[in-house]
Amino acid sequence: MKQVDRFKKLPDNARIQAMGNLFKYSDRLTWDIGVRIENSTRQALKFSQLPYLSRQVVLNQTTAAIPPGFPLEFTLPDNALWQMATVKDCGLVKFKAGDEQSQNCFMFESEDKTIYLPQLELARALFFTNNYFANAALVNNALDFEFDVEHNPSSDDEEFPLDVLINALPTTNCPKVLFDNEGFRYLLAWILLDSDVKDSFESIYRNFSQELIKTDRFERWTFRFDPPQLKGVKIAARGWKSPDENIWFINRIEALENLSFPDIADIGYFHPNFTENKPSSSKGTGGTYPQLPTQREIDEESDGSSDNESALIFCDATLINFNNSPRTRKVYAKAKAKSGGKEDEEKPSTLSPEVSTDDSNSRGDIPRATVDGLDDQADNANLYLNKFDSFFKMLEILEKEHCVKQSKPVVRKLPEIGRSKSHLMTDWSPRCMAIVRIEHQGEGYLLLEVDTSDGRASIATKVISARALQPIGLLRDFIPEIERRLLSNQFSWPKKYFDELVGEGNHKSVSHQQSMKDGQLNNSEVSRWAIRFKLVL
Structure with missing residues (x-):
């Protein structure tokens, strides 16, 4: 070094x-x-x-x-x-x-x-x-x-x-x-x-x-x-x-x-x-x-x-x-x-x-x-699963009411990029990203959800077509570059990168459901989020 x-x-x-x-x-x-x-x-x-x-x-x-x-x-x-x-x-x-x-x-x-x-x-x-x-x-x-x-x-x-x-x-x-x-x-x-x-x-x-x-x-x-x-x-x-x-x-x-x-x-x-x-x-x-x-x-x-x-x-x-x-x-x-x-x-x-x-x-x-x-070198991202509570509740509704199948989520701590503090929450705990694969009507999708429960930033859930990604490799091969571009791009998804990766029509961003309280959704709000998500799929 x-x-x-x-x-x-x-x-x-x-x-x-x-x-x-x-x-x-x-x-x-x-x-x-x-x-x-x-x-x-x-x-x-x-x-x-x-x-x-x-x-x-x-x-x-x-x-x-x-x-x-x-x-x-x-x-x-x-x-x-x-x-x-x-x-x-x-x-x-x-x-x-x-x-x-x-x-x-x-x-x-x-x-x-x-x-x-x-x-x-x-x-x-x-x-x-x-x-x-x-x-x-x-x-x-x-x-x-x-x-x-x-x-x-x-x-x-x-x-x-x-x-x-x-x-x-x-x-x-x-x-x-x-x-x-x-x-x-x-x-x-x-x-x-x-x-x-x-x-x-x-x-x-x-x-x-x-x-x-x-x-x-x-x-x-x-x-x-x-x-x-x-x-x-x-x-x-x-x-x-x-x-x-x-x-x-x-x-x-x-x-x-x-x-x-x-x-x-x-x-x-x-x-x-x-x-x-x-x-x-x-x-x-x-x-x-x-x-x-x-x-x-x-x-x-x-x-x-x-x-x-x-x-x-x-x-x-x-x-x-x-x-x-x-x-x-x-x-x-x-x-x-x-x-x-x-x-x-x-x-x-x-x-x-x-x-x-x-x-x-x-x-x-x-x-x-x-x-x-x-x-x-602590590998403790799993400790922050509860930060995605509303997101996982929304997926449970999709699973129970709309026949969506989901895999076990993977949670990653976002890396430090340059001198930006975007990888940290306002309480200085790590900002994490959850990765979940879901299936609906024979199609697979990969979801990227970033924890914004501190209200410091707002970023939609990224939905990627698993079929479009399959010919070029596994999502894990591209995650470090996605994270780098996310944090280097004023905390927004790198659209041009996804266009080049899977094609313009094979990735979408689904905005979060608005809540009465920053970072937390009540049951009715979670249900409305699930319905909007289902329509996108």
Whole structure:
């Protein structure tokens, strides 16, 4: 993957050769971490930039680059079988300068291989996929001061009752833009709701405060933490291997699969800066995050200013998959009118090309940015079936009264396309599309129904002739392109594309039945919708 963000004072194609200790000079407020970079005299970056930093990763790429090393997949054994070690003990890392050889590792056996996993790299993959958690990890009880967890909160949302409400307190430094990412919402809930995971996160500060070495000029610490129980978690990584492939050293974790998530169904998130937008009649494009110009520079030294809403920037993603995927949504305390689909319209959509990854402080002189390096792989679209309640009731009437046969529906979460927010509901839960095949009088039809129950947009049901589609392939082969065009086309069906795909007369759009209440139909309205649908067939 080619990184689009640049580190201001690093050369092109700067490869990280080694990672060292955390340290801070006495006259500074923020922490640095030792790094050694090929073709550069620089020996440190900010700890808040950790989402980007792993051994052999290439920064400031001018061409797409795969980090040196070999791919490896393995399953973690019970933590009780892990041993403490250092980089030096492995013998596979040749770089000797700085503090590289003394960095802490976990060592364990997996599938007849001895694996050395740097503790900092495991913590990065688990927690530090964004700079907010990197900054919070070095503050005593930061999460307790910034979040309050409310179990079984009162809720007037019958379709989406909450089991847990996570409140970001007014004291929080957590940028609200992170909550737009469902993966971050899972990660935050995982840390706050699983006591073993939360203790692991807090162990970073415990070890930091107990082992910190102080001198007159600076403070330093060799990273160490207590991992949560990870037995059975599958890891995909890259690293070095011995000639007989029996010993491995992990440079970077690329994916974690089967992390244990608490058995909770519905989670809400409140941030004091959330502002709900009331739907308007205009289509808009769904709005944008506060973003930077295409050419972005991360200042390795500057602190963040408090004068801007955090911009969202991206680094190479770590894929995370949990064994349980609850529904999540944002919860609002107030609403304001909107136009054209943009949230917080008074906020600028572009900022200075130079940014800091640190939290804001009195010394900050450039805009702060929020790094997002997490790709959630949860397959939980089935959890949102109830959003299509009126649509499925209409199909039931067609089945019972008009001899229409229907298949089991498939529900997909719409993908993120560019900077549009159309793939998200106004509560920031995923917007989904239901796909159903029906048969009537010997003819088959494929129905595409997009969830518009939030009233943010209006789009008719797409009806496609199965007979016309059959000669060229299966619908699933064309769905990604249909979704891309749908979300890139101001949230409307791509008519010309369907004309080319199946022919102008072989697809139709059936408008939704008007309702007295946005997104919900009563029984008589559903019946009228079924009759109109039958006439189209």
